[in-house]
Amino acid sequence: MNILAIETSCDETAAAILKAKRGRLELAANVVSSQINIHKKYGGVVPEVAARHHLENIIPVIDEAVQAAQIKPAAIDFIATTAGPGLVTALLVGIETAKALSYAWNKPLIPVNHMYAHLAANFFNQSIQFPALALIVSGGHTEIVLLKNHHHYNKIGQTVDDAVGEAYDKAAKLLNLGYPGGPIIARLADKFSGLSPINLPRPMINSRDFNFSFSGLKTALLYTVQKMTKKEIKTRTPEICRAFQNAAVEVLVSKTIKAAKKYQVQSILLAGGVAANKKLRADLKAAAEKNNFQFRVPEFKLCTDNAAMIAIAGYYLSRKHHPQKDGWQKISADPNWEL
């Protein structure tokens, strides 16, 4: 089975070809065209600008994936595309392109939830022991999801304000470090190894639910730097980044382990763009294994937005519901599609 997948929910235009043979998945192409350099100068993603660039890039990106995989359209079994959540102007480019190809090539089209796809990146040739608990952390979402199997899941917690990736991005903006903030803060945090008097709050770490809050952490960071001179902020940036990262990661790890124990799961899965964070990967793995949970996280390139994860999700969805050829007519963008 060969799947063409398309992703345009935010600022990456992506296409992938996944081949499935007897349950074994092979990534024949995974093309990501990033717009980060374009949005950098605005300090964040501008939806209309993102849509315009998706429009310019989508056909060349699909073409590159098809060429790299050396596959003819006739050999594609179905198309999978992100239908939400995301920026509506950006989503529409991927969806309308996928619908056009579905009609022209007479191939079924499967709409994929972007957050389920982040999660499904963990299903790429990795065995998972169920029930499992997933922490999905990205620029727009911070969620804890309980999974009965590959298809049945329900959300048990989420952020009540900012997503953790958004908090990283806002913290970087506050410190004038550039966009996207996550990788920059992570890199600077690694440069500080001493003891620091900066102690930022761990919001909602002791709440009984599995929700998160990150806007207070960002405000605490603001108050901390407001007390410093410009020169002091500059020289202490790695220390400030480390304090911020320590607080964010500790809350994520602590609440995920608490939820895993409460729901008596077998394994813990980490997913989403912030899952590319080395400290979060290492700390959650250590805490999970200490408590005898299997730990899974996708390889780095499958954490941040890509179309391979859309193809993997499409593959699992196709095993649940056989995709229909005229399905494209019913598919539309859902910018707020909840897991």
Ligand code: KG4
């Ligand atoms: O999943 P993703 O690529 O896009 C969304 O669906 O939002 O996640 C992007 C987010 C951004 O907020 C970015 O700053 C964050 O993931 N991120 C990181 C790292 N790499 C990306 N955050 C912390 N550490 C990283 N290494």
Ligand code: ZN
């Ligand atoms: Zn994402």
